[in-house]
Amino acid sequence: MAEAFAGIRKIRYEGSTSKNPLAFKHYNPDEIVEGKSMREHLRFSVAYWHAFRNGLADQFGAATRLMPWDDGSDSVENAIARVHVAFEFFTKLGVDFYCFHDRDVAPEGKTLAQTNQNLDAVVKALKEEQQRTGVKLLWGTANLFTNPRFVHGAGTSCNADVFAFGAAQVKKAMEVTTELGGAGYVFWGGREGYKTLLNTDMGREMDHLAKLLHMAVDYKKKIGFGGQFYIEPKPKEPTKHQYDSDSAACYAFLQHYALAKDFKLNIEANHATLAGHTFAHELQYAACTGLLGSVDANRGDLLLGWDTDQFPTDLYDTALAMLAILSTGGLTTGGLNFDAHVARESFEPVDLFYGHIGGMDAFARGLKIAAAIRKDGVLTKMIQTRYASWNSGVGADIEAGHMDLAKLEQYILKKGQPQANESGRVELIENILNEYI
Ligand code: XUL
Numbered sequence: 263m264a265e266a267f268a269g270i271r272k273i274r275y276e277g278s279t280s281k282n283p284l285a286f287k288h289y290n291p292d293e294i295v296e297g298k299s300m301r302e303h304l305r306f307s308v309a310y311w312h313a314f315r316n317g318l319a320d321q322f323g324a325a326t327r328l329m330p331w332d333d334g335s336d337s338v339e340n341a342i343a344r345v346h347v348a349f350e351f352f353t354k355l356g357v358d359f360y361c362f363h364d365r366d367v368a369p370e371g372k373t374l375a376q377t378n379q380n381l382d383a384v385v386k387a388l389k390e391e392q393q394r395t396g397v398k399l400l401w402g403t404a405n406l407f408t409n410p411r412f413v414h415g416a417g418t419s420c421n422a423d424v425f426a427f428g429a430a431q432v433k434k435a436m437e438v439t440t441e442l443g444g445a446g447y448v449f450w451g452g453r454e455g456y457k458t459l460l461n462t463d464m465g466r467e468m469d470h471l472a473k474l475l476h477m478a479v480d481y482k483k484k485i486g487f488g489g490q491f492y493i494e495p496k497p498k499e500p501t502k503h504q505y506d507s508d509s510a511a512c513y514a515f516l517q518h519y520a521l522a523k524d525f526k527l528n529i530e531a532n533h534a535t536l537a538g539h540t541f542a543h544e545l546q547y548a549a550c551t552g553l554l555g556s557v558d559a560n561r562g563d564l565l566l567g568w569d570t571d572q573f574p575t576d577l578y579d580t581a582l583a584m585l586a587i588l589s590t591g592g593l594t595t596g597g598l599n600f601d602a603h604v605a606r607e608s609f610e611p612v613d614l615f616y617g618h619i620g621g622m623d624a625f626a627r628g629l630k631i632a633a634a635i636r637k638d639g640v641l642t643k644m645i646q647t648r649y650a651s652w653n654s655g656v657g658a659d660i661e662a663g664h665m666d667l668a669k670l671e672q673y674i675l676k677k678g679q680p681q682a683n684e685s686g687r688v689e690l691i692e693n694i695l696n697e698y699i
């Protein structure tokens with residue numbers, strides 16, 4: 263089979279002095295950081311939908327992307343040909359994982375039965391390519407948002423038949439994820455939200471979404487799928503309000519519907535900023551609640567209010583993200599999935615390499631920066647000192663549950679005024695961070 267990226271060889275690590283744009287300057291897969299190789303820490307993954315299905319059309323203009331390997335048809339043959347291109351890309355780039363939605367890899371047929379047959383044919387090719395190359399599936403998912411049937415949502419649709427169709431699609435997507443040995447399965451609430459409350463029964467919609475997730479948990483046990491389930495928070499787009507709006511909303515939803523033990527979160531950088539949070543905030547919140555599972559690594563544009571899905575290049579973002587990730591002991595089932603596309607202006611095949619190489623190098627640097635900060639312990643020491651009043655005396659008694667309001671009143675009546683506060687040293691800490699970056 264002719265190569266799709268014929269002029270491009272396997273991307274290698276050449277070190278920070280290299281001027282070769284098709285080489286890693288920082289991502290050195292086998293280099294050990296905090297006792298693990300960079301490859302094991304970062305678990306990079308390519309998103310099939312952006313890398314191989316996104317032609318870069320926008321609301322004002324047609325697709326610009328040159329994909330000479332793609333005949334533009336919706337045939338199964340074209341879908342299988344694309345699988346080979348994808349695995350050529352994964353292996354040349356040197357990532358260990360990829361992710362897909364059912365509809366990214368195989369075309370929809372006239373009936374669900376035909377659609378599932380199409381998917382089976384492509385999954386066979388995916389499995390062969392996984393075995394040939396060793397590239398693995400980080401997670402699978404079902405696209406419950408593109409087809410017009412999902413105009414009112416899937417799990418939250420007002421139309422029970424559409425809920426049933428979505429459920430059937432989830433069932434099949436879970437089966438193929440299992441068949442391909444996927445390490446996880448993602449639920450991003452594509453259109454699980456509303457346009458206007460005036461026509462929406464919010465409580466009923468959320469109950470239905472929870473029902474769908476409970477059915478998936480049951481089916482997971484039934485088929486013996488050993489991967490991790492994730493919910494991916496996003497506050498808006500395509501609907502005005504999405505129910506899984508941020509980590510905290512997801513946590514509340516999972517708790518309320520007794521699903522918290524079965525799910526973790528897949529945190530996406532651009533979704534965090536759309537929710538009015540930083541990427542690190544969302545990661546840290548998930549870490550604190552034991553829900554940090556996987557990451558969709560990208561970047562938004564703070565001047566724009568939509569999901570621009572750019573490749574991550576900001577070292578502050580990647581360093582703070584890696585600090586949060588390392589604080590929980592690192593990624594286990596999850597990975598760093600580049601849910602990112604090249605700019606509409608970057609339409610040549612080689613641009614796909616530049617985007618991913620830049621993202622991988624940015625996270626490799628983020629990892630090294632975070633590890634250096636942790637090794638010196640400077641932030642840890644400052645935080646420990648800041649909370650020292652909780653280590654003994656009244657603080658320790660409160661933490662141990664030995665106090666109540668009356669006892670605390672007695673304590674302060676006796677003491678008079680609290681111990682004086684100390685400076686938070688905000689500027690000093692920001693200066694220290696800059697020294698590492
Ligand atoms: C949409 C998004 C999705 C999910 C998977 O914003 O991030 O691609 O990652 O459905």
Ligand code: CO
Pocket residue numbers: 450494530558601
């Ligand atoms: Co995503």
